[in-house]
Amino acid sequence: FVIAMSVKYWGDSASQPCRTIEYILKKLNIDHEYNYAQLFVVTRSEEFKKNVNPRGYIPVVEVDGQKLYESATQARYLLDSFDPNETLLPRSDLKERAKVDSLLDWNNTTVRPTLTGQLRKIVFSVMFGGPEPSDEEKKAEMDKTNALYAEMEEILGQHTYLANDNLTIADVQIYNEVVLSTAILKYDHSAFPNVERWTKQMVEDPVITELNEAMFKRLE
Numbered sequence: 001f002v003i004a005m006s007v008k009y010w011g012d013s014a015s016q017p018c019r020t021i022e023y024i025l026k027k028l029n030i031d032h033e034y035n036y037a038q039l040f041v042v043t044r045s046e047e048f049k050k051n052v053n054p055r056g057y058i059p060v061v062e063v064d065g066q067k068l069y070e071s072a073t074q075a076r077y078l079l080d081s082f083d084p085n086e087t088l089l090p091r092s093d094l095k096e097r098a099k100v101d102s103l104l105d106w107n108n109t110t111v112r113p114t115l116t117g118q119l120r121k122i123v124f125s126v127m128f129g130g131p132e133p134s135d136e137e138k139k140a141e142m143d144k145t146n147a148l149y150a151e152m153e154e155i156l157g158q159h160t161y162l163a164n165d166n167l168t169i170a171d172v173q174i175y176n177e178v179v180l181s182t183a184i185l186k187y188d189h190s191a192f193p194n195v196e197r198w199t200k201q202m203v204e205d206p207v208i209t210e211l212n213e214a215m216f217k218r219l220e
């Protein structure tokens with residue numbers, strides 16, 4: 001099944017979408033060249049923009065000399081190319097595939113803008129000398145986050161994981177947003193028991209635990 005391909009990766013474990021790609025590289029044991037590209041430092045250098053990604057974002061994956069941008073695209077490409085199983089990302093059953101694709105899209109349109117949006121507004125902007133958010137702004141961000149978790153609670157009431165009863169790459173992608181936001185904001189999920197159950201299931205995967213540890217080390 002596996003065709004010989006040359007794979008290169010640029011990223012940083014502090015980044016949520018990077019951890020999704022690192023998860024795939026580790027889980028499937030994909031031989032690759034690893035390039036540490038420190039978030040906000042290397043990513044903003046002219047050299048990185050010139051040679052790796054003109055948008056200045058990580059993760060970046062290169063396959064046989066072709067650069068791939070956007071973690072959801074990279075995840076699909078790597079799993080479609082290297083995964084002999086169809087659990088993380090269904091391939092032949094298009095209806096099952098659509099469930100996972102839909103969640104990856106939902107991450108880009110909603111989950112990440114909500115959770116990372118909140119972190120930017122409440123924490124990161126201040127760290128970089130931006131304005132302190134007002135109580136009203138903080139409340140608006142928290143309301144959006146609570147509404148998001150309510151939606152996830154509903155989904156996770158229907159099956160064990162987000163797409164179905166197996167862990168898929170959409171769980172990994174969305175979990176990576178949830179774990180960072182929860183750690184920084186000390187968010188309490190107890191009002192959402194299915195979400196809490198799901199976050200506990202996710203850390204039963206040793207690769208998730210390993211990547212969380214790498215993330216926490218970077219955040220120290």
Ligand SMILES: N[C@@H](CCC(=O)N[C@@H](CS)C(=O)NCC(=O)O)C(=O)O
Pocket residue numbers: 015016017018039040041043044056057058059069070071072
């Ligand atoms: N939609 C993109 C998001 C990529 C992104 O936002 N990357 C952030 C890290 S999480 C980044 O590289 N930021 C670099 C910077 O701001 O200098 C994806 O899924 O790959």
